[in-house]
Amino acid sequence: MSPELTVLACVALPLLAPALITALHRWPNPRETATLLTSGCLFLLVYSLHDDVLRGSRPAIDLAEPLPGLKIGFEVEPLGMLFALLASFLWIVTSVYSIGYLRSHHEWRQTSYYSYFAVALGSAMGIAFAGNMFTLFVFYELLTLSTYPLVTHAGDDNAREGGRMYLGYLLGTSIILLLLALVWTWSLTGTLDFRAGGILEGVVTPGVAGILLVLYIFGIGKAAVMPFHLWLPAAMVAPTPVSALLHAVAVVKAGVFTVLKVVIYIFGIDFLANIPVTQWLMYVAAATILLAAIVALRQDNLKLRLAWSTISQLSYIVMCALLVTPLGIVGGGMHIVMHGFAKITLFFCAGAILTATHKTRISELNGIGRHMPWTMAAFTVGALSMIGIPPTAGFISKWYILLGAIETREAVAAGVIIMSTLLNAAYFLPIVYVAFFRTPNDTLESMPGHNTRDTDGEAPPLVVLALTVTAAGTLALFFLPDLPLDLMLQLSGGSP
């Protein structure tokens, strides 16, 4: 298969998978096999492209032209390759996890769950391989819409409220701000193609470019830069594997990925460096890092704490992008991957705890490490990676981010990174501590409905398998960061 067709297949395969999944509605095992097969094939397809991309080829294909000059087209470049690899790999793991999780919870509407999940992944692929900003926007909106039924999966009032916030924030920012930025860019430049060095330089004054940058950064609501971040905690009503998808695989990563794309290919980092607004926006991102971390510190609900931690970590990537230096871009790209692996591990653990013990609060987790050693070990790996302690993946990306901050002599950025590292430690380490070193609460033992499995057991094997894989990945990426690093270095064209 030619690389061009492979690109098309990568987007089409998950978008077509729901047909198969729905057809197998009555037979759960074949249905889940269909999901696993699709995700496995997708990863292989994406991986088969990666050699070409590393060798410098850029497979591209155009599909349609809804408006004259605005194409739906795909082009693979290193950053998109990285995102696609991450998303497609984590989809396999998440599918495994979902099967274990949904079956043990006896969730309803499992068929539509897997269908929308596949569509969401297809949209993420579309975002990753988008050849121009218009295509990216199309799939960005499709991703929002396809994840809405997942977020509201529970179907109760809470889910509806959360879904409202989710849709309102994401569609609101994208239609008012991002679409405005797109129309404006289009009317100024006559193109929305991604070009190395950007399309705006020489066309607009720094003042207009500044306004555009503000529209882009805040318009990409999925990047959750304050003040457009509240949808993320609201979306925590979703089932845990969906939260994992939102946080680690598709949605928020699509947001920061889009920010990086815009910075690199629409503005161009050389052009951005001369715009004063860039620095101000970087401070907004820096403030988001600290504020969200402080809020996370005060959350007792484990998933909510993870959500606020995500807001904080996303702004790392936005800040990296706005440092407008090649090293910062490398750091941002690496952080997409590293944070993805670590955060998905943490969410998997939170879900595993919920499945095994029906606990959602951190204050209830005393001594849980003795019952669920695998899960809590994985949690510890994830937590260490979030803090950035070797030998975990988080160290690598933080290293590049710091290098970027130092290179640009941004004392504020460097200071924020150090501060937030401390805050990360402050909100993650206590969980690890209580889980392993506190004695279990008596009340929990005597809770009605607890069978023996709960007290001595891990979550279902598929759940544990999934979280072990991602935790192992988090460790492995510390020792073997070559794949993502090579891609990012090729993008920035420099050496570390």
Add this chain to the structure above:
Amino acid sequence: MLISDLPVLQVVIPLAAAPVCLLLRNPRHAWACALIASWLVLAIALMLVQRVHAVGTLSYAIGAWVAPWGIEYRIDMAGALMVLVVAIIGALVMPFARRSIEHEILEKCTGLFYTCYLLCLCGLLGMVVTGDAFNLFVFLEISSLSSYVLISLGSRRRALTAAYQYLIMGTIGATFILIGVGLLYMMTGTLNMVDLSQRLPEVANTRTIMAAFAFVTVGVSIKLALFPLHQWLPNAYTDAPSVVSAFIAATATKVGVYVLLRFFFTVFGMQFSFDAMHVGEILMLLAVAGILIASLVAVFQDNVKRMLAYSSVAQIGYIILGISMASAAGVSAGMIHLFNHAMIKGALFLAIGCIFLRLGSAELRDMHGLARHMPWTMAAFVAGGLSLIGIPLTSGFISKWYLASAALSGGYWPLVVLILASSLIGLIYMWRVVEVAYFHVPGTMMHKVREAPAVMLIPTWLLIGINLYVGMDASLITDITRQGAEILIGEALQ
């Protein structure tokens, strides 16, 4: 021979089929007659578009009396687009109508219904193709009178008052147009639009012509339900039979917009309309007010048909907003939205028609958990709703994109923000329905509810299909509207 008669055939076929429907006692036969007539009209419309595309503006002299003495039928690209809109909707609601009408209208009235429907179709098509100002008034009244009857056939007694209210306002509007045409004739001695446009500049600065302009503008604005002259519309759309709501919502107001375009650009000329009479500023103000106020009112409606009706008032605001910019880009954007909105609203009202067939109600409170029982209908409703909001890959996005870029190139900054932000209000009111249908627990009455029959679902989904197709590849429609707008603006510049 036959090819050159296409413009008139288009009007004559429904006109001739109408009495036949009346004579056919059997409702099935009357329906078949109306169906064949409306499909013939669609076939002719497609041929017309193709011919206009190939040879340019068509002109046809009725009874071989040459213009300006005889009545001229004239179809340019803008007219061809309108003919297409009316014909598509007309042809697609007919297969839908049989089941829906059996359910909503007394059997003895069925023949009358199809008669009035065909007369309405004839009137609307006639308004588009005619090149004669007085003939336009006649066709306007044919379509209006028949639509009053159609609306009054609604199952609730409110339909009668709604039709009555529409009759009063519509007649005042039509009489205003008549006054305007009379004043024009007084000053120029001609009724042919092209002839008028050539003679008007000599007398343009007289008060009579200004009065004529004002009368015509207000009269047509009533027909197209421009805010704040829209009061008849919500009641009429809410209480009319479902098929009628879909048909009228998708066509009648759109033809009104087209008539406005004809008068502004062809008859009076852009210079007079926009530079001398400043109608652009007035329309823009009213359009903005209409978009905001009607959208907000729509949010608070508990009847879904009424909600869609207010949404129509807002969407007409978008179309007028495009026209008020008085640039080729703006007019073309307005026409794109005219086409797209006709398809969107047609589809949404048909979906509501499916729901009405099964529920006997269009109230939001009766729709709890409906999506589980009528998944295809609700999916069509959601797809139409997304298009209304302007999500990419739907036709609504294309309109929004063109409107926003037209506003940008005209330097109307606040308008760009308004266009984008108001689509979010659309999100709010459409999502109220989605939440009720998808998240609420179905009531006990709901168990009997089944999916709508295929004959009703297929037309609905065909309209949705047109929406999605335009969203994927708008080149055809943008091509037509660009040519149409260039002809309108070009005529004005000559």
Add this chain to the structure above:
Amino acid sequence: MSGLLGLYNYWIVIILMMTGFYAVIARPNLIKQIIGLFIFQTSVFILFISMANIEGGTAPIIKEGIRLYSNPLPHVLILTAIVVSLATTALGLALVVRIKEAYGTINEDNIHVQDEED
């Protein structure tokens, strides 16, 4: 003198038009509204017909020796408009009959009250 009163036909038109318009807007009785609408339309017919008149002109029939006659076209137009107006009035009255059957009243205010109660 001839400026204002010389155009007396327009004054008649305006007076009739406003009379009709007033009835349509201000009268709660539906029948009276229809009558008002009819007067309103009639005023326009007079406008058309009076403008067709040419001083000294005769009826537009071609005959030896007569060179000056009124413009026939407005008459023809108004013939059509009268038909339309008759149809409108008939339809309006038919609606009023149906409203009377359905609501038991032809007073607009009472109808509104009943609609509110629904």
